[in-house]
Amino acid sequence: MIELILHLLPVVIMLFLLLVGVPVAISLGFAGSIGLLLFFGPDQLFGILLSTPRAETAAYTLSVLPMFILLAEFVSVSGLASDVFETGQRWLSHIPGGLAMATTLANGGFAVLAGSSLASAATMSRIAVPEMRKYGYNDQLSMGTVTASGTFAIMLPPSVALIIYGVWTETSIGNLFLAGIVPGILTLVGYLFLILFWVTIDPDASGEVRSYSWKDRMTSVKKIWPVGIIALFVLGGIYSGAITVVEAGAVGAASALLVALTHRTDRNSLYGALDETVTTTSMIFLVIIGAVIFTRYLAFTGITRQLIDGITSLPVGELGTTLIVLAVIIFLGTFMNQIAILILLLPVLYPLFVTNFGYSPIWLGIIMIKSGEIGLVTPPLGMNIYVATSVIDVDIKDAFRGAAPFIIIDLIILGILLAFPDITTILIN
Template sequence: MLAGAILVFMLLLLFVGMPVGFAMGVAGTIGLYFKGGLSAIASILSNAPYRSAANFALSTVPMFIFMAEIISRANIVPDVFTAAQRWLGRTPGGLAIATVIASAGMGAMSGSSTAAAACMSSIAVPEMRRAGYSLEMAAGVVTVAGTLAIMIPPSIPLVIYGLVTETSIGKLLIAGILPGIMTAAIYSIGLLLWRKLKPEVIPAGQAYSYREKFASLRPLWAFLILASVVIVTLYAGIGTPTEAAAIGAFGAAAISLATRRLDLKGLYAAALQTAKITTMIFTIIIGAMVCGYFFTLTQATQKTILFISSLHIPPWFIMGLIAVLYLILGCIMDQIAILLLTLPLTFPLVTSLGYDPIWFGIIATKLAEIGLVTPPVGMNAYVVSATIKAPLEQVFKGTGVMLMFEFVTLCLLLAFPMIATWLPSFMK
């Protein structure tokens, strides 16, 4: 009863606009007071915030964010988009598919969904509009394609999932490769089918010579090597995720400075933005830990698992309910906050049903991915709307058809767990 009341109170705090980390921290502290009095609050708050943040594995987060910020400021994304445009130019809807491929490439080098959406909206939307795409169509493709960055490694949500659930971060990051590629492929196939059904919506492509195609790849070699080194480091077990993140951040900085894509002022700006984002994430983590201690004291997780087990409901039905819960929360909360809030309850429940923790990590990330483009929060939609100065309702309207393709990938991942677990199964 108390746990339910505190959960409702926390949702009310979020509804009135309190930052997620503070809402969870305040609700958890009040719950601790009612459960154990001032002594419980003093016991938890005296060490939980420090222990939550002073985790060596958490250094992976700022390193990947720093890598994303550097790449975003180094203007590598226009080169990725140009290369994809040249190679896919003749394909009907080639610009839209090039946007998907470029967003996937951005994700493989940064892991920041909002950064990918912001960069691609300023680059791809003007090009698509000049080619005859509608504003809704162009904005929808950019908004949804930007979510690829949180599935394809490096992925901050997968790192957070691994830390909270004590699941191998390296395996989780590698597990995101095939689902990420599959998602990009389904987006592209969906756009081709859409072009066939409604030729007026997606204009014909433009052909380019092989000389232009190969010339477009020249600026990308260093960053492609960097992304490959990070993934190989993880997959081959050469280094830990933290070391791979450090290699990525250092390599991005060195390449950007050496090729004069970034100066020291830009590097400082990237570091400053990294500090701001990291502070926000750590605040959410600390708030979630305080809230988690309260739910542990009330044994809410154990009681929920026992209650659901006593109902004799098929595991697939419970998994479906969890998916619906994540989709609903995705409409009102940030994806990292959703993971930190729900995993203490959903992870033990899912694993008790016999599901693979790596697979559930990919499913949870995919559901959070959908939340990035669904109203009313839809962070990517807000970023695209602000960047291209378009009404928010037009951006959300454009995401409708693309979301159908997103749900196809979700259904495939639910039906065939091997898509997520096959690559990690070869790791040590």
């Protein structure tokens, strides 16, 4: 009994540190170090601490991360998000709920290039919510649209979360990109139908409509040509076989820099993009290092195998086990980012679902990322909600109420992916 308690002590320490707000990397690394020290002594611990940082981060495949992050930062400072929103507004604001639909499309488009739901929520809440208020939209519809619509785009390429999953599990990143397209589009369509249904049963939610001339619409389209150019360079290069995924990240970053320069982005903003890229990349690498230390402890003590055996022995079957795991991922998604969730859970979930249950590793990646994104807008801790309300003066209760219908759509899409797993591989096949 005492040995079991000692085995679980590092896990308890890790969970406690996460709950009190200690950064994920420190929580994982510290808890794993305590476990290694208790069971294997200082020599083993220091050996791992000396070798792990370089061994786990000095990998060519990981160089794809800073490139795509740099792409996202250049897009963010270029003002392209505003242009995309303006285009959607001019094409859709003449129909009821059209501005919310435009926000969904613009937020999704920005999230695709930014690679972050949190960045999308922060950026689009500043741009879209004041505009929607001006047209008479209520805060529930406005905030629900802004906070939820960034999440579906993380399924669409180029997704940083899918890159992390591919690198960590040695799964083809190109195939993962293809696998995310159909689930992402299904979610987008579901959101658009939800908005249409919402404004039909509650016309006051959407306010007034406004029509723009065809000249104004076509003029707005000219402003967003860089989106197509970046997508062509990145995705066209990958799927034509002309460049690798790593090279595509570099090409995408270079094209995004050209976009920022054509938008006359000032020098300080460009320096800020470089600084944010270094900060974000360092954070991801620290999480990887901390997670490796913690998972080494789990592996050396046999806890990983015990967890898998314990989960598979539950009298709920494969479906019941899957639902329990997805509920845990959704909960973790309310206060942890995708990268931390993937690195923390993959050592257990990958052998459980791929080796024991025989599921596709591509399906597992899509399911994990989809579940974690749902957590970002799930009360009481949805990170997207708190990020959005921190940059715009909105009652957080209205934001959570507005996000609730979108969560229902997400759960329906998740159910479809569970019932028809071949959806994730349809484009690959």
